[in-house]
Amino acid sequence: MLEPTWSKQKQGRTRYVPARQLANRDLAQVLRVLDADPVASCMIAARLQEFGLDNRAGHGELWSRGAPSESLCFSGANLVPLRGDRDALRAFADRAVRWPRVASSVVGRQELALPLWEMLTVRWGPARELRSAQPLLALGQPPLATPDPLVRRARPDELERYLEAAIAMFIEEVGVDPRAGDGGRGYRRRIQSLIESGRAWARFEDGEVVFKAEVGSLSRRTGQIQGVWVRPDRRGQGLGTAGTATIANAVVASGRTASLYVNDYNTVARRAYGRIGFRQIATFATVLLD
Known part of the structure; x- marks a missing residue:
């Protein structure tokens, strides 16, 4: 005790x-x-x-x-x-x-x-991973970066393709497979719910997801963006910046503040979010457990 x-x-x-x-x-x-x-x-x-x-x-x-x-x-x-x-x-x-x-x-x-x-x-x-400094970012006005017109809300019939990208993102970001334990049923339900509520966004090329992100939490005043991912072979081409700007623009247009938090060591992402207009308002920390 x-x-x-x-x-x-x-x-x-x-x-x-x-x-x-x-x-x-x-x-x-x-x-x-x-x-x-x-x-x-x-x-x-x-x-x-x-x-x-x-x-x-x-x-x-x-x-x-x-x-x-x-x-x-x-x-x-x-x-x-x-x-x-x-x-x-x-x-x-x-x-x-x-x-x-x-x-x-x-x-x-x-x-x-x-x-x-x-x-x-x-x-x-012990913790599986300690992320002790994660800048919490906010944007309360239209983004400075040009939104990607090809990024849109994913449709329910695109669940399987979107889910494949979401699993890849989760493994890369969190370090574990979200399908572990229950065969992926819980994670699939979560992604399906986000798609059905219009909070999962993607850019498709030749039927494949090359950019994705979700508004993981949507309160009356804030929309928190999560799961930002660009397919590895398309990185460095500005898709993450423009795609995130599209989602942030939709959140702000709804009368809310767009927000996200990012690992302090992810300098590429932090520069991209800065170009969009996000500014740090606090610092988060995350302890990942086994």
Whole structure:
């Protein structure tokens, strides 16, 4: 068990303050809190706006050790600390290790994710990969780069071709095959859902995907772009810049801020996003787990 979290009482004594699971009665307050940091909280805000805080459907839990404005952490396929001091992070870590781990990563603002991981590493470590500095980028106006007119939303009948490219991207980016474990059924459902909702974009040439990306999370204020990939033999030709500009333009045109985060060492991608007009507003960190 991790060292418990304690809080001072008026009498000078200390008491344990655990993290608790929030419920739908807390939803309005939570959404107001997330709205104060709409880009960094996009992944969670989008989920809560769609599913609320009812965990019976298996969409994850939201934790706090007090008011949501002071401490907040999402627990699901990812463990995402959203706000809180060190005592709050300790409470989140304490709760997380009480049950078998379901998260495949710890991700969020660097100043929250890395301290939380330090508290979890004895029980959950070692990490498969630590990406300690990932610039979080945002664009709130039309892109500076010219969008690619051949990049469009993928159609449901193009699922198989798009899925092939998505799997290649996932293996290259994450280092594991998304088909492992269940034969790819879960990942296929995810990609199919993105295509059916109009959030998967691609450029096809001779029936093959040469560029792809998705708006992985879409909240009321932010669209987070993910999975940017260019077929290896077409790299260095500007397809990534122009294709991402197309998607960013669509997000901005919808009245939202376009966002993404990128590894700090990926200088090629960072230059491309800079040409589009993306600017860094924060730094994320991601801990990939086995």
